[in-house]
Amino acid sequence: MLTRAALITALIVDRPLCLSCISDKSGVAVDQVSETLHAIGRALALTSRTERCAACGATATAYAVARPPVK
Numbered sequence: 001m002l003t004r005a006a007l008i009t010a011l012i013v014d015r016p017l018c019l020s021c022i023s024d025k026s027g028v029a030v031d032q033v034s035e036t037l038h039a040i041g042r043a044l045a046l047t048s049r050t051e052r053c054a055a056c057g058a059t060a061t062a063y064a065v066a067r068p069p070v071k
Contacts, residue, residue: 013064046065
């Protein structure tokens with residue numbers, strides 16, 4: 001699960017992606033992506049809103065994690 005969470009987090013840092021594109025790019029099944037997003041959301045500021053997916057361009061629920069500010 002940790003490797004999967006790290007991979008998905010890397011894909012969505014500052015780049016909103018829809019569930020389908022996250023699944024396609026990570027090679028993780030959609031149901032497992034959803035489960036992993038819930039886990040990521042418990043640890044990081046995960047956003048999910050209707051917007052354009054950075055990969056496919058479709059308007060859908062896109063998920064992203066903001067890059068932490070540099071101090």
